[in-house]
Amino acid sequence: MPILTIDNQQIEVLKGTNVLEAAKGLGIVIPHFCYHEALGAVGACRLCAMNFVEGPVKGIQMACMIEAKDEMVITTTDQASQEMRARVIEWLMMYHPHDCPVCDEGGECQLQDMTIAGGHDIRRYGGKKRTYSNQDLGPFICHEMNRCIQCYRCVRTYQDYCGGTDFGVLGTNQRVYFGRFRDGRLESPFSGNIVDACPTGVFTDRTFRYRTRYWDIEEAPSVCPHCSLGCAVIPGGRFRELQRVRGGVNKQTNGFFICDRARFGGGYGNHPERPRVPRVDGAQTTWPEALRALRKRITDLVARHGPGAVAFLGSPRASLEANYLLDSWAASLGSRRIAFDSHWQHDRSARVAAGKLGPRAASLEDIRCSDFILMIGVDPLNEAPMLALAVRQAVRRGVRLAVIDPRPVTLPCAAAHLPLAPEALPDVLEALAGGDIRRLGRREAVLLEGILEQLRAAERPVLIGGPDLLGAAGIERLLDTARLLASEHRPCKVMTVLAGPNSFGCGVLARQGPDFEAILNGMLAGEIKALVCLESDPMTGSSDPARTGMALGKLELLAALDYLPTAAAHHAHLFLPTTAVPESAGVYVNNEGRMLLFSSAMDPGTPISVSGGGDHPPRTFLPATPGSEPRPAWATLGHLQGRRLSLRDIRQAIEMEHPNFAGLSSLTTGGEGKRIADISPPPETAPEIPFPHSEGEGTLRLYAMEDFAGSGELAGYASALAPLRPTPFVMLGALDAKQRSLSDGQQVRLRSELGGVGVALRVVPDLPAGIALVPRLRGTALESYVPGRGHYDCQILSEDEEKT
Amino acid sequence: MTDLLPQNIHDALAAKAIEHLHPREMIIEVLRAIQDHRGWVPDEGVELAGQILGLTPLQIEEIATFYDKIYRQPVGKRVIHVCDSIACWSRGAENLYLYLQETLGISPGETTQDGTFTLLPTCCLGLCGEAPAMMIGLKAYGRLTRERIDEILATERAEAGA
Amino acid sequence: MKQHEQVLFKNRSPGETAFLETYRKSGGYQGLEKALTKMSPEQVREEVKKSGLRGRGGAGFATGMKWSFFPADKPGEKYLVCNGDEMEPGTYKDREILMADPHQLVEGMIISAYALQIPVGVIFIRYAYEQCSRNLERAIAEAMEAGLLGKNILKSDFSFELHLHRSAGRYICGEETALLNSLEGVRANPRSKPPFPAQKGIFGKPTNVNNVETFANVQHIIAHGSAWFKNLAFTESGSGTKLYCLSGHLERPECFELPIGISLGAVIEEYGGGVWRGRRFKAALPGGASTPYLTAEHLGVGLDFDPIEKAGSRLGTGAVTVFDETTCMVAATLNLNRFFARESCGWCTPCRDGLPFINWLLEKIENGQGEMGDIDMLREQIRNINGRTFCALAMGAMGPMQSLVDLFEEEIIDHIKKRCCPLKT
The missing domain is CATH 3.40.50.11540 (NADH-ubiquinone oxidoreductase 51kDa subunit)
Structure with missing residues (x-):
């Protein structure tokens, strides 16, 4: 490891570290624009000049472009390097408008900071200023090219890192322009990252425009709740509403970037119909009254029917602390009837992952650094978007990526795609684990042989799977396969995408407990009289919404704690409002078992934009903030058990009871989190879990799939994501479409056990025969098609056929 | 499409692109083919090049706007490129450039009202031995004087069928 | 000849x-x-x-x-x-x-x-x-x-x-x-x-x-x-012939194949037919637009890689552009710099924005609006562009620029003092 001297201080750095980073290690922060840890050094801005006095290179050099070497002696404070930096800033500022007072970036502008730090003050350039026209880049991002300093960060983020192809650099010399071919929404699902990447106000968050100055926004490091990856985000609130989300840094998970669902999908907590007041039997009431009523009703039910009459449903989107307290409440009442995910396969998959993933768990960083990737039954862009980006980083380094999935798995990188029907996936898993490869077709067998060969040859292979098509049984086989492929010298890691931000944590808590299927049966049989739902909505969350609705109708008591206006919250006899994620602190355990702390960025309250209806809110004077009733679920659950607990108390209790959460209470916000210890014994008697599909009949087998912005529960309540939701469509293979004389784009009728619905047809050339796909789209007729349930028998008819 | 690229050339380029390991390499070739036919490259030309090469219009545009000899705005039937580099400058190119502007009644970057000539500056044409020089279309003209410019313009105008 | x-x-x-x-x-x-x-x-x-x-x-x-x-x-x-x-x-x-x-x-x-x-x-x-x-x-x-x-x-x-x-x-x-x-x-x-x-x-x-x-x-x-x-070379250290492209204020601006190392003066007088219109030689770019100017004192310098470097310039492409006594060197250098500024690819700051900055400075001086401080500013610009860019393009631009301030500082001062270009007729 080289040792070098910068400004008379010595530092030892890892081989390959550049001098700019080395200086940063000493606390010497030299202004720079084009260098970015995730994007690398390209030497474009020429700002990070340092004077190399001794060593292999001499003179003024760009520190980001020079690898730290032994014997280097460098100064950053000498006249020559300071002058260089001041001149570069002066050049960059030649045309920059002095519009900071009206610029959204003002106050959090790197250019402002670097201009001061670089030592440029008064503009000497008196020539004509270069100006540009702006483009309409859609509902999420504003374009103000006159502010551009040509650092190329946006395009390196958008094209190189994120794989976007509709935004780039145009023109040459001092007229280079960063934009699109034409006006229009940026197509990449990671487009918002250019807002974070831009050092000044060229690209700003349109949904946040003109709303808050940086110094007025309340921010805190948090974790994105939209999927199971646990990306670091920084939500920001003001005027009692979540106003924006920007990317946080966690090098083990998301790195530096986030997806647009995370960034623009934070508005679920601002929903105008969000229930904010406790309610008993449909009437709003006070907290003490509601708590008393809930306790009393449950005590009565237990007294009358025994503890088994009360069931509990935790949630993968509730914090570990809240889920734990729900569990301990159930235990204190003597009820064993608690499940943590109403979706049966998701629940079982999480338990398998929690029980068996162990040290084989791959982080997103592991994937970025891997050297061969096999994805099976996983659709990253729709299920866990940042996974797609992690995979891209590996592929950019020349890593091969194989995808086995019936869905048209769209990725921001090249992949070898083997489209196999869901029913064939168990055979594939079998074959990968050393089973009979001949059960597959000949072509498939050849391709699989090739994949296996590469898998065996790789040094850091990663297998990735998801629960919707593999189910718990498939996830388990995937883990077995990894175990078989791994040796002492060569790990074979696995990433299992799970349903929610805390699915893994729920999987640990659930252990041998019942699943929601058992609870459903209990409700339908009349054994269960009460159900307490913690931030969960079985009406839309379970794989069988109709049956769930029927079961819930039989209950004497449905209690819900939530911050979303869900069906369960609406129908609950007893409702207790909870705080949304940006208003809460807690821990999520992401899909690799990483405990991640999130803090509260803001207090709950009815957004002024809601109470004022877009205008100034009414001038009424109240002792409390309007709409500030929601309380953290963990606090309410503690209260219901008559315990006054702090988060610290709860975490210590969790550590005591579940030793694999060791270190939970010493987690800090904004860090990389900590992987849970792998000491939980795997479920002894794993129930025989069928795959989420069965051999089909003569009709088409329809599978529901996740959609980037249309399927998620939280995303469904985030109005800003509306432009990203597709209109309902069904996908069909070319041959099946031809047989039915249907063509791409045509309006068709989709008929299944769930009824008939008109949708547009998308013909996907290589979709396996006999398979149809629909995205689950909340708020549309496709809402009740639940991914991960297995197939629906369906028919697809042209509208004319339907009429006859 | 035929007003962007004759069918036979389109087909030849498309066939070549399919065979090509890196169709990107052909961007300038395709753009120049469109420009040869159409005189300039309209937005639809960028889109067509994208279709032929399997790239997005933006990916084409990034290249198209890099080069000064790909015209992304309408030009006249003849584009006059007047060299303004040092060798021509030293021999009076500036005055001839002004003379051209006067004669044609246009400023640099503009096209004559009859649509015949567009006037653009260019860097050194490699005609330094014949400075001052200019290029009309792909044809080089050196040893320019006012009189010679008048003659050249007359010939080119006649050839352009104006 | x-x-x-x-x-x-x-x-x-x-x-x-x-x-x-x-x-x-x-x-x-x-x-x-x-x-x-x-x-x-x-x-x-x-x-x-x-x-x-x-x-x-x-x-x-x-x-x-x-x-x-x-x-x-x-x-x-x-x-x-x-x-x-x-x-x-x-x-x-x-x-x-x-x-x-x-x-x-x-x-x-x-x-x-x-x-x-x-x-x-x-x-x-x-x-x-x-x-x-x-x-x-x-x-x-x-x-x-x-x-x-x-x-x-x-x-x-x-x-x-x-x-x-x-x-x-x-x-x-x-x-x-x-x-x-x-x-x-x-x-x-x-x-x-x-x-x-x-x-x-x-x-x-x-x-x-x-x-x-x-x-x-x-x-x-x-x-x-x-x-x-x-x-084939003229000098001991040289090799082969060189194609010298003559341009600028010469009677016969043509391209000649000559033994590498022939002197600047010989090329101008014997092959280029001498400075045109009977005028006197003022300066020359010995190897293209990105090489520093040589002046009358350098007419004996052999046009080969090493000798020209010793004289403070470069052989470059062997393109000799000659300027007569009536040439304003500020205007000539401005012309060169405009070329480089326009041909910058736009990647790095000193080239993309520094060259336009110099354009503005030189235009100011040439138009008679220069101030004495501008010369220092110009030197400071050169100092921070030269050798500091991503590629050699802007370095090329700084070749003649540096020689402008080194060899023709008096002429720049003249512009500033007279508040106009002293050579403009």
């Missing part, structure tokens, strides 16, 4: 282009035959190395040395690229070669490809050289037809395919790594070095790039030997 041995220009005749028949009559393709039948690739490389040939594209790097870095013996995809993006103001030697005798380039490339064991070559030709492209197309077709190019050249084991790429403008494409990007169809920004093209060139494969004139010399070296080639 003394006649010197014509090598590259031996078939040059006004208004005519020599094609295969003429070329062969004058000994064309004998070098190739010799190389393929009598020499190993290594011997060819050795001969070129011994010849002392230095790159004619501007940087003057020893060709043999450059080739020695190339993994010639490693099998696989490799490329040979000819840089025919001649766009350095004042330079038109490659054009002269391609207009007069294009087979020289084709043969030179085939021999070079043999020496470096490269199967595919590309000639990159600038937009303005359409006639050169057509000449090359014909030459390539003729060579193919004659079995001199393509599969099993001259019935040997060696095969080489040669492509022509017509560009669409932009000086930066002449920078070899930018040229590779241009060929790949990505934006022609220069690449960071290392890795050098010899290691990672087109699509990451080993690539050797040479200039038209450099390649054209190769077949003569092989045909006649390195000793002969070295002897």
Whole structure:
């Protein structure tokens, strides 16, 4: 490891570290624009000049472009390097408008900071200023090219890192322009990252425009709740509403970037119909009254029917602390009837992952650094978007990526795609684990042989799977396969995408407990009289919404704690409002078992934009903030058990009871989190879990799939994501479409056990025969098609056929 | 499409692109083919090049706007490129450039009202031995004087069928 | 005007282009035959190395040395690229070669490809050289037809395919790594070095790039030997002839093939016909727009790489642009700087924005609005651009700029004091 001297201080750095980073290690922060840890050094801005006095290179050099070497002696404070930096800033500022007072970036502008730090003050350039026209880049991002300093960060983020192809650099010399071919929404699902990447106000968050100055926004490091990856985000609130989300840094998970669902999908907590007041039997009431009523009703039910009459449903989107307290409440009442995910396969998959993933768990960083990737039954862009980006980083380094999935798995990188029907996936898993490869077709067998060969040859292979098509049984086989492929010298890691931000944590808590299927049966049989739902909505969350609705109708008591206006919250006899994620602190355990702390960025309250209806809110004077009733679920659950607990108390209790959460209470916000210890014994008697599909009949087998912005529960309540939701469509293979004389784009009728619905047809050339796909789209007729349930028998008819 | 690229050339380029390991390499070739036919490259030309090469219009545009000899705005039937580099400058190119502007009644970057000539500056044409020089279309003209410019313009105008 | 041995220009005749028949009559393709039948690739490389040939594209790097870095013996995809993006103001030697005798380039490339064991070559030709492209197309077709190019050249084991790429403008494409990007169809920004093209060139494969004139010399070296080639030079240290492109205020601004190392004064007086209109010599760019000015005191300097460097300038492309006594050096340098500013690819700040900054400064001075502080500001700009940019383009711009403030400071002061250009009539 080289040792070098910068400004008379010595530092030892890892081989390959550049001098700019080395200086940063000493606390010497030299202004720079084009260098970015995730994007690398390209030497474009020429700002990070340092004077190399001794060593292999001499003179003024760009520190980001020079690898730290032994014997280097460098100064950053000498006249020559300071002058260089001041001149570069002066050049960059030649045309920059002095519009900071009206610029959204003002106050959090790197250019402002670097201009001061670089030592440029008064503009000497008196020539004509270069100006540009702006483009309409859609509902999420504003374009103000006159502010551009040509650092190329946006395009390196958008094209190189994120794989976007509709935004780039145009023109040459001092007229280079960063934009699109034409006006229009940026197509990449990671487009918002250019807002974070831009050092000044060229690209700003349109949904946040003109709303808050940086110094007025309340921010805190948090974790994105939209999927199971646990990306670091920084939500920001003001005027009692979540106003924006920007990317946080966690090098083990998301790195530096986030997806647009995370960034623009934070508005679920601002929903105008969000229930904010406790309610008993449909009437709003006070907290003490509601708590008393809930306790009393449950005590009565237990007294009358025994503890088994009360069931509990935790949630993968509730914090570990809240889920734990729900569990301990159930235990204190003597009820064993608690499940943590109403979706049966998701629940079982999480338990398998929690029980068996162990040290084989791959982080997103592991994937970025891997050297061969096999994805099976996983659709990253729709299920866990940042996974797609992690995979891209590996592929950019020349890593091969194989995808086995019936869905048209769209990725921001090249992949070898083997489209196999869901029913064939168990055979594939079998074959990968050393089973009979001949059960597959000949072509498939050849391709699989090739994949296996590469898998065996790789040094850091990663297998990735998801629960919707593999189910718990498939996830388990995937883990077995990894175990078989791994040796002492060569790990074979696995990433299992799970349903929610805390699915893994729920999987640990659930252990041998019942699943929601058992609870459903209990409700339908009349054994269960009460159900307490913690931030969960079985009406839309379970794989069988109709049956769930029927079961819930039989209950004497449905209690819900939530911050979303869900069906369960609406129908609950007893409702207790909870705080949304940006208003809460807690821990999520992401899909690799990483405990991640999130803090509260803001207090709950009815957004002024809601109470004022877009205008100034009414001038009424109240002792409390309007709409500030929601309380953290963990606090309410503690209260219901008559315990006054702090988060610290709860975490210590969790550590005591579940030793694999060791270190939970010493987690800090904004860090990389900590992987849970792998000491939980795997479920002894794993129930025989069928795959989420069965051999089909003569009709088409329809599978529901996740959609980037249309399927998620939280995303469904985030109005800003509306432009990203597709209109309902069904996908069909070319041959099946031809047989039915249907063509791409045509309006068709989709008929299944769930009824008939008109949708547009998308013909996907290589979709396996006999398979149809629909995205689950909340708020549309496709809402009740639940991914991960297995197939629906369906028919697809042209509208004319339907009429006859 | 035929007003962007004759069918036979389109087909030849498309066939070549399919065979090509890196169709990107052909961007300038395709753009120049469109420009040869159409005189300039309209937005639809960028889109067509994208279709032929399997790239997005933006990916084409990034290249198209890099080069000064790909015209992304309408030009006249003849584009006059007047060299303004040092060798021509030293021999009076500036005055001839002004003379051209006067004669044609246009400023640099503009096209004559009859649509015949567009006037653009260019860097050194490699005609330094014949400075001052200019290029009309792909044809080089050196040893320019006012009189010679008048003659050249007359010939080119006649050839352009104006 | 003394006649010197014509090598590259031996078939040059006004208004005519020599094609295969003429070329062969004058000994064309004998070098190739010799190389393929009598020499190993290594011997060819050795001969070129011994010849002392230095790159004619501007940087003057020893060709043999450059080739020695190339993994010639490693099998696989490799490329040979000819840089025919001649766009350095004042330079038109490659054009002269391609207009007069294009087979020289084709043969030179085939021999070079043999020496470096490269199967595919590309000639990159600038937009303005359409006639050169057509000449090359014909030459390539003729060579193919004659079995001199393509599969099993001259019935040997060696095969080489040669492509022509017509560009669409932009000086930066002449920078070899930018040229590779241009060929790949990505934006022609220069690449960071290392890795050098010899290691990672087109699509990451080993690539050797040479200039038209450099390649054209190769077949003569092989045909006649390195000793002969070295002897062609005027000076002891030099090698070969050089195509000097004369331009500017001369009676006869033409391109001459002369022994390398002939003095600046001799070139101007004997070949260029002297400064035009009977005026006196003021300054010259000895090697293109990116070389520092030489003045009257340098007229005795030999036009070869080393002597010119000693005089504070560079041989560059060997394009001599002469300025007479009436020339305003501020205006001349402004013209040069405007060229570089316009041709900047826009990648790095000092070039993209620093050159326009200098444009503004020089315009101010030339228009009589300069202040005394502007000279310091100009020096400070030069100091912080020179050697600080991503590639050599802006460094080229700083060549004449530095010599402007060093050699003609009085003239700048005159502009500022008189509040106008003292030389404008």
